[in-house]
Amino acid sequence: MSPVDLITDIFSEEGRRVAALRALSLLDSAPEREFDALVALAADMLDCPTALLTLVDTDRVWIKAASAGERGQVCRDVGMCEVTIRGKEPLIINDLSGDPRFAANPLVMPADGARFYAGMPVHAVTSGGERHAIGAICVLDTKPRCLNESGRTALAHLATLAEAMIAARAAAKQAIEIATTADRHAAALARQDRIFRQAERMAAIGSWRVSLADDKLQWSDGVYHIHGLPVGDVPEMPTAMQYYPPHARDMITAALGETIATGAPFDIEVDFTTAQGKLRRVRVLGERETVEGTTVALVGVFQDVTERHALEVTLRRSADTDSLTGIANRAAFDRALEEAMTRSHAQGTPLLLALVDLDGFKAINDTLGHTAGDDVLRGVGRVLQSPWLKNSFAARLGGDEFGILVDDPAMVANPGQIRTRLEDALRFPIALNGLAMVSAGTVGIAKLEADCHSIRDFIHRADTILYMAKRERVGERRRENRSAA
Structure with missing residues (x-):
């Protein structure tokens, strides 16, 4: 391969990477509790004062979440995460001031600047199946230190959890958009239905709708699957609520009532029991559906997040043990x-x-x-x-x-x-x-x-x-x- 072809190939790969990042609508987005909780967990587990989830754009590194709340951005050639995304393994630098790549970095040079850095690339998968490093989860300290094998493993798990959160966020966003606009786009219903079913299978997700006039439920195939029920007749609302334990049932009822009363959407995670008696963890999102200014129904997304929840619990338990x-x-x-x-x-x-x-x-x-x-x-x-x-x-x-x-x-x-x-x-x-x-x-x-x-x-x-x-x-x-x- 000639040097010109090599440069063209590099820029083509970088272009696809940036496109994958921007397709997620994460850049310059508002704070989100899942990502804030993730960096707080990273700081606790690795005992570092600062943990970040960063996204590497064309010419900047944008901080999506920070354990101390200091969101913002730095030039791409200044941030360590620029180097992190170029590798497959964690980037761990025990003393940044002794590393020729970073010794003169403005984040490192001050007496109270960064000294220790450990980061793991975070990837996103495009609809075409391409996997791109879009950013990193990292921890920093103002003192030199090292990271043992347990810490390296924890960092890798945290990166996996970040990738799962980003994938679920993208799938849920796409699914709820489809669910709330399906009735308005009858001509494109068949195509949207195929896309929605694909999203359901990929993300263990389904959509639901409840009419306020008669409490009549509508479920997509994914909701039946999560309940462990054959696709068919939808149960009545009181029967459907029996799949939740009492404390979760109270949370669901309160969330539905608050959305009806105020119009604020809800996003909660609760315990759940399938028709076979298996305990699961589900995420329920919902918002109002209005016709000419009148609320006629609630629509939303229902997702099985048992594996992700179990990983979070395991990581939290590891941080406390x-x-x-x-x-x-x-x-x-x-x-x-x-x-x-x-x-x-x-x-x-x-x-x-x-x-x-x-x-x-x-x-x-x-x-x-x-x-x-x-x-x-x-x-x-x-x-x-x-x-x-x-x-x-x-x-x-x-x-x-x-x-x-x-x-x-x-x-x-x-x-x-x-x-x-x-x-x-x-x-x-x-x-x-x-x-x-x-x-x-x-x-x-x-x-x-x-x-x-x-x-x-x-x-x-x-x-x-x-x-x-x-x-x-x-x-x-x-x-x-x-x-x-």
């Missing part, structure tokens, strides 16, 4: 503690906070190695999930420190027994390469009092008791050593 011990991490613990304190004060129910500090953990690491230390931490995680703790909330707070929230009335009544039983359970042998040691832990327990309203104060009280308990145990060991001498 300590990967080594399998119990909650510090961020999840802080949220649970705040909620438990609020509930305890409001309802007058008791609450205990137990802090656990491992004794001699450094010695185990230094003597037996970090593999043995990891085994100890995993063992502690299993102890803190024991059935006798009656579903108490346990978390690894960092290093060899753990926390437990206890709200069972019978257990709260006897904190001394909890401490004794925990310390007994935390004492177990650990061995590696012929060497053996004993792991142990000290427990400090504080009860939430009426005058304690801040997380910091409650933790401080429990930490003070833990410190006194550790001093007491050190004193006991010294007395035992003197007696033995």
Whole structure:
């Protein structure tokens, strides 16, 4: 291939890429809660102050969503995402100031500028089946850092989720446009119906209509399929509502009433049960249909989003879980503690906070190695999930420190027994390469009092008791050593 042909081919590919991006109507669009939630999740999961979903246009990088809300745009030759979309793998730069491609970048040069960047290309698929990188999901930090394999995997999952959201958005937009204009374009009904059915199959989606005069429902084939019903007679409205559990039924009823009353469209996700009893998650969109200014019906789209919802739940659970011990991490613990304190004060129910500090953990690491230390931490995680703790909330707070929230009335009544039983359970042998040691832990327990309203104060009280308990145990060991001498 000659240089001229190569350049022509490159520009042709770039033209098709930009065309695919602009066909989505995402550029310069209003904020959307799905994408805002996605970047917030990315920032939480990868522990970075900034997460972005960007779209790379002809000469600019436009920020569709940002964890801190700072939407806007930068020149294409300035944004790191320009490089990201040219590869298939994540672009991870531990220190931007040391990378010759970005050291002189105006986003990097200031003392408080970007230092760390990790991004994954986000693709869109055209109607012709072509796959193009239209932007990236990325995280940034003002400090150099690195991203482990778990973080790389999470970034890839987030990019997959972004692509699914963009595809669903495009399909839903197309489907609802078809559904609301079908009656007005009778001459093109057959062609539109074929397109709509294709969109339904591609996006697990269907359309619905309910007449306000008689509550008569109309469903497309896709709605029957999601319900697990054969295409045929549409059920009456009360029967159709039985496919939703009570809490979801209330949400649907409220959304329909609000749209009828105000004209505002609705877009909600709720739980759903098929005719075969399978639990699913569905997204329901609806808006008013008017004739000469009078509302005659509600029309909308019905979509099965079970897989996407499950992926979101999995990612959220991963963000809240300590990967080594399998119990909650510090961020999840802080949220649970705040909620438990609020509930305890409001309802007058008791609450205990137990802090656990491992004794001699450094010695185990230094003597037996970090593999043995990891085994100890995993063992502690299993102890803190024991059935006798009656579903108490346990978390690894960092290093060899753990926390437990206890709200069972019978257990709260006897904190001394909890401490004794925990310390007994935390004492177990650990061995590696012929060497053996004993792991142990000290427990400090504080009860939430009426005058304690801040997380910091409650933790401080429990930490003070833990410190006194550790001093007491050190004193006991010294007395035992003197007696033995």
